[in-house]
Amino acid sequence: MTTTAPETVASGAPLLRCLAIYRRMPVRFVLTAAMLFTVNLALIAQQGLVGRAVHEAGTGKLVAAGPAGLDYGRAWFWVALLLGLSALRAAVQYGAGLLSLAIGQELLTHLRERILVQVQRLDLTYHWRHGVGEMVTRMTRDADKVRDALINFWRQMFETGVIVLISVAFLVCYSPLLGIVPLVLMASGIALLAAQADALVLLDRRIGAAYDAVTQDLSEGVHGVRVIKAFGLQGARIARFDTHIAAFRRETRRAIAHAARSVPLPQTVIALGHAWVLGYGAWLVGHGQLDLGALVAALLVVNTLVLRIEGIAGLLQIVADARASAARIWEVLDAEPDIVSGARHLPDGPLGCRLNGVSVAPLGDGAAVLHDLSLQIEPGSIVALVGATGSGKSILTALLPRLIEAAGGTVQIGSDSAGWHEVRDLDLAELRRRVHVLPQESFLFSDTIAANLRVTAPNASDAQLEAALDQAAAGELLERLPEGLATRVGDRGVTLSGGQRQRLCLARALLADADLLVLDDATSALDAATERRAIDNIRARRATAARPVTMLIVSSRLPTILAADRVVMLAEGGIAAEGTHAGLVTASPAYRALMGL
Secondary structure, rough: OOOOOOOOOOOOOOHHHHHHHHHHHHHHHHHHHHHEEEEEEEHHHHHHHHHHHHHHHOOOOOOOOOEEEEOOOOHHHHHHHHHHHHHHHHHHHEEEEEEEHHHHHHOOOOHHHHHHHHHHHHHHHHHHHOOOHHHHHHHOOOOOHHOOOOOOHHHHHHHHHHHHHHHHHHHHOOOHHHHHHHHHHHHHHHHHHHHOOHHHHHHHHHHHHHHHHHHHHHHHHHHHHHHHHOOOOHHHHHHHHHHHHOOOOOHHHHHHHHHHOOOHHHHHHHHHHHHHHHHHHHHHHOHHHHHHHHHHHHHHHHHHHHHHHHHHHHHHHHHHHHHHHHHHHHHHHHOOOOOOOOEEEEOOOOOEEEEEEEEEEOOOOOOOOOOOEEEOOOOOOOEEEEEOOOOOOOHHHHHHOOOOOEEEEEEEEOOOOEEEEEEEEHHHHHHHHEEEEOOOEEEEOOEHHHHHOOOOOOOOHHHHHHHHHHHOOOOOHHOOOOOOHHHOOOOOOOOHHHHHHHHHHHHHHOOOOOOOEEOOOOOOOOOHHHHHHHHHHHHHHHHHHOOEEEEEHHHOOHHHHHOEEEEEEEOOOEEEEEHHHHHHHHHHHHHHHHHOO
């Protein structure tokens, strides 16, 4: 799901905040600036020397007649001087370019790292409101634009400032009006260009929103390829993608057309400075106030100056784009998670959970609402949670590790002996380590089986990994794979079946050695025999474990429910019935209907 960019103009502050990242590399930044200053100073000096050489040629000093014939010594002096200066300038410019590239890559890396850290930090509700495509766009297109702008912005603005300062001073030395008039014309042209910046920012935000839709559609097309092929949706998905591409192309054309209409007038005003130097300089030469070599030097200098100033038009386009991108990046970086870690630690020993009058407000995805729900699960017990689709089972399980927040009531973890602790007060990392929720969606990283299992137990040995697979009824899986634990599972585990993925995820959850293990329909892809074997293995594990494991199992399958000590039935946002399976079959018609008995 993508969000529409607000129809407001982004301020320049986000880009300035990105510019502050240069504080991470002060030595390289200052060194690069010094090298660029040297390069531009040498350029103006070289043009002044060319004018001096032309003047000497005009006065007959460049090639002098002597007793032995023509003397080219002075000419060779100027050739050697200009070539040496050019070689020095090229070497320094090459070094400055390498440093700028290194700084740009470090800046881009830092930006992407910050975005990734923030994406991991934000709550599930934020990700439900914003799609994958939007997050990918922030980290790729927007970060690239900001990097390009910052590198080009500070470098070109710095170089242009140096060129303007030195060039105007150079021209004023010949004649005040020769330097002041081009300066005024260039300032007027830059002002006209800057007036277009806000419109360009708004247009780029519209392009960014269109690009979000393209990225989101592409992401869904890759991740949902099985569903697309199974239902023959290729044509519809391609048509949808073409629509988003057309919208992106339309917004891009609109921005290009606006720039094409806006840039020519300021560039014409700037270019008048060149005409002024030529006309006024020729008048000065005619009145003997300026020599021909100085006029040539002045024309070379003003030509460089005009070209640099005209380049600001392209720079302003880049900066305008980057202002929009920087605003989009900081929208993510400035977002604060609604769920903030507490400081208290959980007590040692077995853990249960207790919900008192819990209510959950409607979520963006239209999930069910819990109303004034109270439930207690004692440490070491196994409770089955059942209910019709949309009754709020997954919402309830997400409350325990604070993946989402309750709007009302309290969610507590602990026991009667050690005390109960409100989850809002607990250290979030410890809470999620000891209260582990295994969702129905079986997500595996594109890595080996061993690497996926060690996500929750980095120091686990191969023997421990194999033991966890056996407990998850996945021991025979290794026998079918030629490389065993070293087998790569592909993108999101695509090379494995749904049941195999679920059993690997279950083994990974068991390796986490949590005190409270929640299985949110996490065995739905298993056949009844395999599912019962996995549940029995987990029950048997309680006898050998150092501390009893509390389990909350969301399921609609009778063999799994029969393995539980107690069954809790959700309906209409609350607990409709609870007790043993046999007791509910006898006492609850709603439970019998739900189970199809």
